[in-house]
Each structure stands twice: as C-alpha cells, then as structure tokens.
Amino acid sequence: MSSNYTTRRRTVYLCYFDESGIKTAPHRKQKNAEWFVLNCTMVIEADWLTVLNALVQLRKDLLLKYGIKPRDELKGRDFRSGEGSFAGLNIPRKTRMQIYKEILNWETTVPISTFSVAVNKNQAIAKGWSDAMYCAWNFALNRLHVKCGPQNEDERFS
Numbered sequence: 720m721s722s723n724y725t726t727r728r729r730t731v732y733l734c735y736f737d738e739s740g741i742k743t744a745p746h747r748k749q750k751n752a753e754w755f756v757l758n759c760t761m762v763i764e765a766d767w768l769t770v771l772n773a774l775v776q777l778r779k780d781l782l783l784k785y786g787i788k789p790r791d792e793l794k795g796r797d798f799r800s801g802e803g804s805f806a807g808l809n810i811p812r813k814t815r816m817q818i819y820k821e822i823l824n825w826e827t828t829v830p831i832s833t834f835s836v837a838v839n840k841n842q843a844i845a846k847g848w849s850d851a852m853y854c855a856w857n858f859a860l861n862r863l864h865v866k867c868g869p870q871n872e873d874e875r876f877s
Contacts, residue, residue, distance in 0.1 A: 731764040732867055736859070738852070754837050755851035757859050761832040761866070773829045777822070785810060785818060793822070834862060 740755040762770050778789035786808050787793070797803030798819045805815060826833070836858045838851040848854045 730867075732761050732863075733764050733767055734863065735760045738855075740851070753840055755840060755855050756835055756837045757852075757855040758835045759833065759859055759863075761834075761863075762830065766830040770829050770831055773825075777825055781818070785814075787818075795819075832866070834859075836862070 737758045738756070739758070740752065775789075778787075781787040782789055787804050791804035794803050797805055798815045799812070801810065801812065801815065810818075836855045838855045838858075840851045843851045843854050
C-alpha cells in the first residue's frame with residue numbers, strides 16, 4: 720500500500736529563557752526596579768552540540784586569558800561594576816568592556832538567535848496588564864510563534 724503522505728522532519732528549536740527583575744510593581748528601594756526583562760537564546764537542536772562545544776571553549780578561553788571561572792555567571796551589571804565574576808580579579812573597567820565586546824562578537828560566530836522583551840512595570844500597570852512578568856512571557860511566546868510558526872497547515876507551534 721502506497722501513500723501520498725510524506726513525512727518531513729520539522730525544525731526543533733531549543734530555547735533558554737532568563738529573567739531579570741521582579742514581576743511586581745517597582746518599589747523605591749529597588750535598584751532598576753522599573754523594568755522586567757526576559758531574554759531568550761534559541762538554537763536549532765541539530766546545532767546544539769556545536770554551540771555547546773563553542774561555549775565551553777569560550778569559557779575556557781576566558782579562564783586562561785582573564786581568570787574568569789567557567790561556572791561563574793556573567794551578569795551585564797558586573798562588567799560595569801567589577802563585582803560578581805570579576806570580584807578579586809582586578810580587571811580594569813576598560814578590559815571588562817573589551818571582554819563584553821568579545822562575548823558579543825563570539826555570539827555572531829555560532830548558530831544562535833537571541834531576543835529580549837523589556838516591560839516597563841509602571842506602563843504595564845497603567846495599561847491594566849496583570850503584571851510585568853505575565854506580559855513579558857506573553858510577548859515572548861508571541862515572538863516564538865512568529866519565528867517558529869507554521870510553514871504550512873500541518874505545522875503548529877505549541
């Protein structure tokens with residue numbers, strides 16, 4: 720029995736999300752509390768090991784060149800302040816900014832896509848949105864729906 724139905728492998732995206740900020744209304748004592756930010760890094764699953772190997776190599780290079788431990792989380796604010804992963808390394812700010820630029824340049828050499836959603840909490844409240852986190856996730860999932868959306872009627876984002 721033959722069939723006209725042909726199976727086609729769908730593209731599978733692996734997504735890593737990272738949140739910055741708290742979801743509730745800003746409080747005057749909270750530094751940078753006006754925003755809730757959701758970042759996404761996407762990689763096609765077939766490229767995952769290539770990206771992982773490149774990331775491991777990047778972290779080894781940062782350790783050898785600057786003494787930054789591979790398991791330390793690199794936060795944007797720490798590049799500026801010298802705290803966090805940079806504490807005790809005595810790396811001047813100009814060099815930290817060069818490291819930041821190196822990492823951004825590295826990102827262009829691997830098959831990943833990134834995007835961020837930033838929600839101003841005061842504006843979200845003024846528009847009657849339930850909370851900034853819900854809003855950010857809604858926008859992010861809509862973005863994924865467009866990026867990974869159906870190429871034909873048989874494909875669905877879920």
